[in-house]
Amino acid sequence: MFSPGQDSTPETSGGATTVLVPTRFVWPYGGRRVFLSGSFTRWSEHLPMSPVEGCPTVFQVICSLTPGYHQYKFYVDGEWRHDERQPVATGNYGVVNTVLLTGEPDPIPGMLAPETPRMNMDVDNDPFQRMEAPRISEADIEVSRHRISGFLSTHTAYELLPESGKVIAMDVNLPVKQAFHILYEQGIPVAPLWDSYKGQFVGVLSALDFILILRELGNHGSNLTEEELETHTISAWKEGKSQQSRQLDVHARPFQNHLIHAGPYDYLKDVAIKILQNEVATVPIIHSSSQDSSFPQLLHLASLSGILKCICRHFRHSSSSLPVLQQPICAIPLGTWVPRIGESNGRPLAMLRPNASLSSALSLLVQAQVSSIPIVDDNDALLDIYSRSDITALAKDTAYAQIHLDEMTIHQALQLGQEANSPNGFFTGQRCQMCLRSDPLQKVMERLANPGLRRLIIVEAGSKRVEGIISLSDVFRFLLG
Helix, strand or coil, rough: EEEEECEEEEECCCCEEEEEEEEEEEEEECCEEEEEEEEHHCCCCEEEEEEEEEEEEEEEEEEEEEEEEEEEEEECCCCEECCCCCCCCEEECCCEEEEECCCCCCCCCCCCCCCCCCCCCCCCCCHHHHHHCCCHHHHHHHHHHHHHHHHHCCCCCHHHHCCCCCCCEECCCHHHHHHHHHHHHHCCCCCEEEEECCEEEEEEEEEHHHHHHHHHHCCCCCCCHHHHHHHCHHHHHHCCCCCCCCCCCCCCCCCCCCCCCCCCCCCCHHHHHHHHCCCCEEEEEECCCCCCCCCEEEEEEEHHHHHHHHHHHHHHHHHHHHHHHCCHHHEEEEEECCCCCCCCCCCCCCCCCCCCCHHHHHHHHCCCCCCCEEEEECEEEEEEEEEHHHHHHHHHHHHHHCCCCCEEEEEEEHHHHCCCCCCCCCCCCCCCCCEECCCCCHHHHHHHHCCCCCCEEEECCCCEEEEEEHHHHHHHHHHHH
16 A cells, blocks of 8 residues: 655755655555565665554555656565555566656545545545445355354354363352452453352353442442452342342343353354353353263353454465455444444444543443443544453552542553553553454454454554444354344
């Protein structure tokens, strides 16, 4: 990809003035070391390209070029590559990309539309991203769905079990204060609950429980004090929330007070549907034998990311059989997008400024029923994210006992958990997982298949302006139809 700059620079040579056009070249397909070379370097010089901040798979470099016809290629990890989505030609150096620059800073005719007022859905000024991607046919979508559904319907939850690992469970008689310390120390967002009296797993404890407890502690009318957390058990907390749920309006979402689980012989499709229908992050895989009196065995915690990893692994070398995988995410009905200017449909994205209160962030996580919220500046550029699991950082040294949710800002809350890794409290590129609207679905799926990742923020390349969000549940609802 390339993008002519808006300012041209005159160059004087032998009494003649030549206008140089700043041009940005982009390689959006990843790599470790990426260089640019072309006719403008006489093919003898390799210009190093730098990763775009927050998008480690996108490389860019800006060159000032004379108007005219240029050829170029990319040198990626020791191999010559060209961008198949850009204009190409066959020359002395094989298949090369081409660009025709005029002396004016206007976009190239036939490739870029004239400058128009920016719309919320635009992504930077890259020519491919400014073009409307062709829509895939419903027939191709159904072919892809049928093949993925066939795979998920013939493979069981045993596919998810790692060769080695551990699953942490907690006894329901543990004090909630101690339980959240364990979640924080172990770096896990959820743990199954074991009832030794019943001899079975009865539920899960998650970061959402901690959020609800902190909000209850912040209510002046709450009967639950910080001191009571020392002795208030998980069982008592769950029972209290269950009773409160039964008193709610019939239209309110009930509090989950029973264990949603799956067996090792359940098909992956059934496990995925169970996660989606119950709006949970994980489902314990439990093996229990009716032929003996042994305790049920907790084998694993199944998640949509684990199932997605199985899909990616199975179709890695036959992705051509799934036409939808090569489609850019902007060309398929997937995710939640910032509405275009003038559009009245579509639900707005939940975003917050860094000076918003922690109380507002926790309320939004609960009300919007999302796992994380983008934290943006005044231009809606992504600064960081606040996730449900971040709340467990307040369990360290009982920090929650010294704060007021309405007085602490999101920025301050993030600093509590990030000071060791990020001196300014904002993201270092590891926490904020992003993608571009031009990214193919296959790339997005591979990113979301990483453990612990549940949402990708769609941003504008360069500015990092938030344009949408794609979650694991979005991908599965689309794939399963």
